[in-house]
Amino acid sequence: MEEEKKYLLSPGNYFMMGNEAIVEGALYAGCRFFAAYPITPASEIGERMSTRMLQVGGVFIQMEDELGSISSLIGASFAGKKAMTATSDVGFSLMQEGLSYGVNCEVPLVVVNVQRTRGFIHSAHADVMQARWGPTGDHQMIVLIASSVQELFDLQIEAFNLSEQYRNPVILLTEEMTAHMREKLTIPPIEEIKIVNRKKPTVPPEKYLPYAADESGVPPMSTFGDGYNVLYTMNPHDERGYNVWSAEIYDKLVRRISNKIKRDADRIFRYKVDFLDDSEVLVISYGVTARSALEAVRRAREKGKRAGHIKLNTLWPSAERTIRELTQRAKKVIVPEMNMGQYVLEIERIVKREIISLTKTTGYPFSAQEIFEEIERVL
Amino acid sequence: MTYQHPLSKYVRVDRMPHIFCPGCGCGQIMNVMLQAVDELKRDINKIVFVGGVGCNSRQVCWINGYAMHGLHGRAFAWATGIVLANPELKVIVLTGDGDCAAIGGNHFIHSARRNIDMTVVVCNNFNYGMTGGQAAPTTPLGIHTTTTPFGNYENPFDLCELAKAAGATYVSRWSTLTYPQLFRSFKKGIERKGFSFIEVLSACPTNYGRRELKSSDPLVNMNNIKEITITEKKASKLSPEELKGKIILGDFYEVEKPTFYEEYKKLIEPARKKFKKI
Numbered sequence: 001m002e003e004e005k006k007y008l009l010s011p012g013n014y015f016m017m018g019n020e021a022i023v024e025g026a027l028y029a030g031c032r033f034f035a036a037y038p039i040t041p042a043s044e045i046g047e048r049m050s051t052r053m054l055q056v057g058g059v060f061i062q063m064e065d066e067l068g069s070i071s072s073l074i075g076a077s078f079a080g081k082k083a084m085t086a087t088s089d090v091g092f093s094l095m096q097e098g099l100s101y102g103v104n105c106e107v108p109l110v111v112v113n114v115q116r117t118r119g120f121i122h123s124a125h126a127d128v129m130q131a132r133w134g135p136t137g138d139h140q141m142i143v144l145i146a147s148s149v150q151e152l153f154d155l156q157i158e159a160f161n162l163s164e165q166y167r168n169p170v171i172l173l174t175e176e177m178t179a180h181m182r183e184k185l186t187i188p189p190i191e192e193i194k195i196v197n198r199k200k201p202t203v204p205p206e207k208y209l210p211y212a213a214d215e216s217g218v219p220p221m222s223t224f225g226d227g228y229n230v231l232y233t234m235n236p237h238d239e240r241g242y243n244v245w246s247a248e249i250y251d252k253l254v255r256r257i258s259n260k261i262k263r264d265a266d267r268i269f270r271y272k273v274d275f276l277d278d279s280e281v282l283v284i285s286y287g288v289t290a291r292s293a294l295e296a297v298r299r300a301r302e303k304g305k306r307a308g309h310i311k312l313n314t315l316w317p318s319a320e321r322t323i324r325e326l327t328q329r330a331k332k333v334i335v336p337e338m339n340m341g342q343y344v345l346e347i348e349r350i351v352k353r354e355i356i357s358l359t360k361t362t363g364y365p366f367s368a369q370e371i372f373e374e375i376e377r378v379l
Numbered sequence: 380m381t382y383q384h385p386l387s388k389y390v391r392v393d394r395m396p397h398i399f400c401p402g403c404g405c406g407q408i409m410n411v412m413l414q415a416v417d418e419l420k421r422d423i424n425k426i427v428f429v430g431g432v433g434c435n436s437r438q439v440c441w442i443n444g445y446a447m448h449g450l451h452g453r454a455f456a457w458a459t460g461i462v463l464a465n466p467e468l469k470v471i472v473l474t475g476d477g478d479c480a481a482i483g484g485n486h487f488i489h490s491a492r493r494n495i496d497m498t499v500v501v502c503n504n505f506n507y508g509m510t511g512g513q514a515a516p517t518t519p520l521g522i523h524t525t526t527t528p529f530g531n532y533e534n535p536f537d538l539c540e541l542a543k544a545a546g547a548t549y550v551s552r553w554s555t556l557t558y559p560q561l562f563r564s565f566k567k568g569i570e571r572k573g574f575s576f577i578e579v580l581s582a583c584p585t586n587y588g589r590r591e592l593k594s595s596d597p598l599v600n601m602n603n604i605k606e607i608t609i610t611e612k613k614a615s616k617l618s619p620e621e622l623k624g625k626i627i628l629g630d631f632y633e634v635e636k637p638t639f640y641e642e643y644k645k646l647i648e649p650a651r652k653k654f655k656k657i
Contacts, residue, residue, distance in 0.1 A: 035460065054647050055650050055654050068456040068459070072456045072457065072459045075461035075464065076463065076464035097450065224468055225424065232446065243449075
């Protein structure tokens with residue numbers, strides 16, 4: 001491990017592309033298995049990984065398709081490696097099957113989705129709902145989204161930590177704009193980076209129940225080859241992991257898998273607020289949109305208008321309590337999105353107030369002026 | 380005195396009985412495979428049994444070792460991830476004609492091409508047994524299944540030819556009736572490094588038998604396997620006309636080639652030399 005750490009980038013300032021920061025964040029998080037199929041605009045992640053994984057003593061493999069990529073991650077994760085893939089658009093659709101296995105068998109793994117418009121490679125946030133609801137079956141998904149190169153690095157580490165903590169796949173969303181943006185990245189000293197590793201069983205193999213969890217809802221996870229000999233099946237399974245059908249056992253399993261994440265929604269919620277206190281109009285945004293939205297709110301403030309901003313870094317699970325509290329005093333909420341209005345549905349569900357959905361599907365991000373004009377219009 | 384099966388230490392006895400129909404070959408495959416593991420004195424704790432979905436894949440649920448089950452066709456990709464994440468592990472892929480050659484076909488040929496270190500055991504019973512006997516990519520021409528009621532009109536795959544062309548480094552085909560050869564083949568497949576492909580022709584009395592042979596009698600079905608197969612040695616003496624409708628059994632191919640991981644790890648040092656700490 002010490003040998004591998006020699007090949008991490010030193011702490012300090014870098015001028016780096018978003019896709020490259022994703023790679024470096026993953027390596028810091030302890031990711032040692034990367035499998036993917038090339039797709040623009042995520043390909044630079046795989047290209048950099050092909051060298052970096054060798055250097056840190058991990059594995060890089062370019063798989064035959066996205067079904068294979070996500071599936072190889074599942075095998076690698078069970079064998080004890082922190083694993084990730086990177087994709088976009090239809091590639092992400094193909095991964096939903098593997099993600100459903102990941103949810104049901106509680107496999108820690110990370111999927112980066114660099115969102116794009118179809119065919120021509122421009123930015124979009126069109127997979128916000130697919131990231132939440134893509135896999136078959138009842139489930140919760142942890143979905144993070146970044147709005148800068150720095151956040152891609154930080155949230156990539158966060159994504160691995162959450163996947164290890166909750167034994168659930170985690171999706172890191174970004175879009176073409178941030179992934180291909182080059183800007184400043186500061187890598188903090190290694191001792192300041194918090195790393196979470198999965199819980200291991202503490203009882204001997206004959207006493208181990210692979211799907212029995214304590215109050216956290218997250219069972220300890222053994223590793224292939226360590227003698228615990230677990231059967232992992234996507235079929236309904238009991239605490240021993242045996243595929244059995246019992247309405248009661250199935251109900252208990254589905255509820256535990258969902259609740260372990262749902263009840264921690266406010267704890268998983270990552271966000272940043274600006275000018276919140278006295279704001280009458282609140283802009284809630286995420287991804288590259290958050291940069292324009294914050295600038296728009298600043299302009300409004302300069303003109304004496306009471307506008308505020310919430311930048312979301314966690315989209316799912318939605319932190320109902322926190323979002324309700326943060327929006328309590330605002331009269332109106334504007335949700336600008338680079339899609340036909342996806343997350344606004346969730347905001348409408350949580351915040352019973354006048355919500356204005358601002359949509360854009362041109363492949364280009366919002367300008368600050370566009371959002372500023374909307375603030376002026378509603379105030 | 381209670382009788383204990385000599386292989387029971389490898390089996391999750393507490394969850395018997397299994398789901399295989401009378402006369403099904405999956406139980407025989409499991410039996411021979413575990414005997415091979417036993418004879419080789421392989422530590423079961425260092426083997427991962429991987430099955431996708433289907434009757435033969437389902438047998439991993441009764442093996443008392445680490446096992447993965449439940450996504451149709453993805454067994455090869457899972458195995459790739461496992462063996463690259465920990466090359467010390469032995470991975471045995473238990474799959475069927477549909478799981479391997481239809482929905483998992485792409486992963487199958489690419490794992491073979493990369494020579495990933497895994498032992499593949501394909502139970503070929505010429506149809507989709509678990510879902511009710513539909514036609515499969517290996518169903519011979521003219522055979523009646525639930526989706527080819529007037530006889531199959533699609534050309535079948537020859538899985539061994541496919542495996543060899545794709546890059547498998549060990550290829551053999553036997554049936555559940557050629558027990559000694561199968562046993563030898565399993566031992567070889569488990570012992571050697573690289574992508575070992577073993578096709579096992581098997582009876583499916585419940586689905587294939589009832590529709591094509593008009594009988595679910597295990598003996599009728601096993602005799603059918605006997606009739607349609609011929610060893611490579613005997614086949615070499617027959618003309619193409621005489622071989623029509625016969626499936627040839629044998630150890631077809633073996634070659635030593637470096638595995639994916641053996642080639643990959645050679646690149647660690649050159650890559651590290653390129654690393655510049657800023």
